[in-house]
Amino acid sequence: MAVTPHPDHPASERLSVTLVPPAVVAVNELAETGRVSKADVINRAVLLLGFVERERAKGHELMIRTEDGELERIHIL
Template identity: 50%
Template sequence: MPGTASSPQRRASERYSVTFVPPAVQAIEELTDNTGLSKADVINRAVQIYAYLEAQKRLGAGLLVRGPDGNAERLYIV
């Protein structure tokens, strides 16, 4: 059943050519250094997290980030 809610259709991998701004390049480098993941894995994870956050935002959910001191800060994505 392609494309049903219980069984989403999986697409084949796609290759993109993108240009990243310097802050994104730095973030990718830091993430690859700190995690040992490849650039492709870091970017794939980032896109999936962003899609999840956007879906939650559409539902009216918010995101709180709790620091090591226990204080929570609401994260806004505009």
């Protein structure tokens, strides 16, 4: 069955990328531990970065709460 793309979203696209060695390790580990494909890991990473960048553009900050309840600001370069 063919899937019709949503009018607001482009169709899927196959890309070829070269990852730096630490990214290769991270993708492999995340795919294995999450029991998902490498493509799923990369798609999720891109979507997460898109979300973070949109929020930063609104002036929002990315924070993480530590085990002791303290908030730490996350900086993504």
